Amino acid sequence: MNARPDAFLPWNRPSIGDEEIAEVTDTLRSGWLTHGPKAIQFEYEVREALGQEDSFAVSSCTAALHLGLLAADIGPEDQVITPSLTFCAAPNAIVQTGADPVFVDVDPDVCNIDLAAAEAAITNDTKAIVVMHYGGHPCDLIAFRKLADDHGLILIEDAAHALQASRAGHRAGSLGDLTTLSFYANKVITSGEGGMLLGRARLVERARLLGRHGIDSSVWQRHGRRSTADYEVTVPGLKYVMSDIAAAVGLQQFRKLPAFTARRREIAEMYTSELAGLPGLVLPTVLDGVEHGWFLYSVLIDPDACGRTRDTVSDRLLSDHMIGTSCHFRPVHALAAYDRHQPRSCLRGAQKMHPLQVTDRVAGQQLSLPCYPAMTDGDVMRVVRALHTVLS
Ligand SMILES: Cc1ncc(COP(=O)(O)O)c(C=O)c1O
Structure with missing residues (x-):
């Protein structure tokens, strides 16, 4: 370590x-x-x-x-x-x-x-x-x-x-x-x-x-x-x-927003090239024709592919590497105040499905890495190295 x-x-x-x-x-x-x-x-x-x-x-x-x-x-x-x-x-x-x-x-x-x-x-x-x-x-x-x-x-x-x-x-x-x-x-x-x-x-x-x-x-x-x-x-x-x-x-x-966004984009590009191929780490998709604002650099941790949950990864980033992360979001339908707003299940093909399947999966796997203009290249590489250690 x-x-x-x-x-x-x-x-x-x-x-x-x-x-x-x-x-x-x-x-x-x-x-x-x-x-x-x-x-x-x-x-x-x-x-x-x-x-x-x-x-x-x-x-x-x-x-x-x-x-x-x-x-x-x-x-x-x-x-x-x-x-x-x-x-x-x-x-x-x-x-x-x-x-x-x-x-x-x-x-x-x-x-x-x-x-x-x-x-x-x-x-x-x-x-x-x-x-x-x-x-x-x-x-x-x-x-x-x-x-x-x-x-x-x-x-x-x-x-x-x-x-x-x-x-x-x-x-x-x-x-x-x-x-x-x-x-x-x-x-x-x-x-x-x-x-x-x-x-x-x-x-x-x-x-x-x-x-x-x-x-x-x-x-x-x-x-x-x-x-x-x-x-x-x-x-x-x-x-x-x-x-x-x-x-x-x-x-x-x-x-300052144009300069801030340009720096966010540089950080996102560094992450994308340095983190590619790490097992169990799903990097963000950018669709054609999109200029991304990079408020979040949002990854998914697939526990079946890396044997670790999102929470284990974020806990280890904090305890072993002193790196803060965040999660976006706790889905609103699962919050206590929304008990009476549960979505009805729906039919897809012949199967009855829970209609918020993607939401529930993403909510359990999603992790937001530090990505903001005040970060130095050294800060970005520190996150990259820590993720390599935690996930390999
Ligand atoms: C998508 C989205 N909408 C609205 C808000 C609420 O913003 P505010 O704190 O300015 O009310 C947030 C805050 O984090 C948010 O992420």
């Missing part, structure tokens, strides 16, 4: 530079801390890049999902199709509106929501489909756009993993009626906590109203023009806006 290195290599670490610090200092000195000029500029730059009609910077991706669903009038008696192999944010937001999440399986190659399974799950009560670009590999956007249009459904892109990724020339986040982004601390860019809702002007405008208490104008719009108390509440809303302090960080991070 290799000597135990003394410094812990975390699964993820943000890259914050002098530019973010200067922008935050500027904000703190400006006298305007809540949603204002920095948030509006951040919304503008992201909206321009994604080619969406409107954008609203909010406190998290979860807030963006909740507001987007409410703005689309989704509520009790409605069904929303979502993968189960995702973070609980989208299903939780669906349940919070009173609608039912309908879990469908993912495809085995890139772990994105399966198109045929999504189509088979559509009923008269279906109002929307949430697609999630797993790890930064975009879904088949054109196919999902067509599916939504054919059935009169709202297409929501949960692009929390895929701020800079594309498929067949279409950028992830550009084709949904609504798109949600996360700037949580471990995402491709961060504002500490934060998110954004983008999409059709009518829906985002409604979400903006709902996300600032239902008040008909923002405090920044009223600042210096009207009394701060001169407003009307036109609908009972929530409070989900992003502060300008967070937006200052996000704005500078967003300008």
Whole structure:
């Protein structure tokens, strides 16, 4: 066994530079801390890049999902199709509106929501489909756009993993009626906590109203023009806006996104060439026409091929090599809160099948390796050597 290195290599670490610090200092000195000029500029730059009609910077991706669903009038008696192999944010937001999440399986190659399974799950009560670009590999956007249009459904892109990724020339986040982004601390860019809702002007405008208490104008719009108390509440809303302090960080991070993504790609390429052929290790697939965002470098550990489980491998990486890893995800249908949302078994050929077979298999084998711009080539090779030791 290799000597135990003394410094812990975390699964993820943000890259914050002098530019973010200067922008935050500027904000703190400006006298305007809540949603204002920095948030509006951040919304503008992201909206321009994604080619969406409107954008609203909010406190998290979860807030963006909740507001987007409410703005689309989704509520009790409605069904929303979502993968189960995702973070609980989208299903939780669906349940919070009173609608039912309908879990469908993912495809085995890139772990994105399966198109045929999504189509088979559509009923008269279906109002929307949430697609999630797993790890930064975009879904088949054109196919999902067509599916939504054919059935009169709202297409929501949960692009929390895929701020800079594309498929067949279409950028992830550009084709949904609504798109949600996360700037949580471990995402491709961060504002500490934060998110954004983008999409059709009518829906985002409604979400903006709902996300600032239902008040008909923002405090920044009223600042210096009207009394701060001169407003009307036109609908009972929530409070989900992003502060300008967070937006200052996000704005500078967003300008670095192309460089961050290029470094993520270099790391992914190093892993792919150095880990090829290790027994039991299934490396990520990148489909033709895809520019991967590499939020995750996601591998599968096949216990039948290497005699070790994913949990043994991650435990040994931590205990013997001080390397952090993560798992994406605990499937939502298996979480305690979702006991009553179990998917019905379905018929495939003559056989009765559990409909989330791929999800359950992937959830037991998937491991996310460290992959972020702050990693040096030496850090990457440390992970490579450790995996060779653990798996050989
Ligand atoms: C796919 C996906 N959607 C949504 C979220 C929620 O993001 P936030 O923490 O900004 O609400 C996450 C967070 O990890 C995620 O992975």
